Amino acid sequence: MLDLAIIGGGPAGLTAGLYATRGGLKNVTMFEMGMPGGQITGSSEIENYPGQGEIMSGMDLMANWPEQAMKFGLKHEMNQVSNVVKEGDIFKVTTADGNIQEAKTVLLATGSVPRRAGFKGENEFFGRGISTCATCDGFFYKGKEVAVIGGGDSAIEEAVYLSKICSKVYLVHRRDTYRAAPSTIEHMKACENIEEVTNVMVEEVYGDAMGVTGLKVKNRETEEIRDLPVPGVFVFVGRDVLNEPIKQEDGSFLCDVNEQGEVIVDLKMKTSTPGLYAAGDVRIDAAKQVVCAAGDGATAAVNIIEYIG
Structure with missing residues (x-):
């Protein structure tokens, strides 16, 4: 059984994986279809990440994050999570290939995608x-x-x-x-x-x-x-959050979300469902900044460690 299943491999997911494994959790898997790094890897110029004095691309900024996180034991499964349900105190994480893994906690860090504007053509x-x-x-x-x-x-x-x-x-x-x-x-x-x-x-x-x-x-x-x-x-007219993994068969969600589908969390990144956390652009009031997503991931991981005990 996993201590923590992280869904998403952007700044929030990678930072959570780093803090969770370095903090003592032994079985932590990050589910990410592509190479870790998130959508920021497509950004041309970043000049506001603390500690980085020179302008760099998103790809360059994220280059070392996966290696650092995995050094402490984070596992990367190149797979898409299709659904998460909770049975008793255990989460069941189903991937696109039909495999089901059990986890004590789950962090949703799936982010968001560009929204279509809806015009003709x-x-x-x-x-x-x-x-x-x-x-x-x-x-x-x-x-x-x-x-x-x-x-x-x-x-x-x-x-x-x-x-x-x-x-x-x-x-x-x-x-x-x-x-x-x-x-x-x-x-x-x-x-x-x-x-x-x-x-x-x-x-x-x-x-x-x-x-x-x-x-x-x-x-x-x-x-x-x-x-x-x-x-x-x-x-560039906004973004839609990727909350599909926590959508249930009856159309409801595994935890509370707002009208835009953003996951409602508290300052500890806790959702309304015990053991389920959310970080980064998928949560309410996200600043849509790399440093903020990373902070979310760290916050979530620290509190997940405490939750597991």
């Missing part, structure tokens, strides 16, 4: 001109014009990143104010090849058999339609 052209990762796909539009949809930190940071590759970036936002940090906005406004297209709604993304060829937006006040002839559109 989004599904049709996703992966054929529509992307949610500037680091992954920005190179394909070197020297070309692109559009970025969104008004938060991610949208503006990626617009700045793309401005270094592309000839022009249209920053498309439904409001005339942004939700990003003031320093991020200031950085964006200093980029001469970023044009702000604000107070508009995306009407559609259109294209042909080869992919995207343009984007139409409608002014929310005048209803004037503007055509932006771009081959690439990057969408």
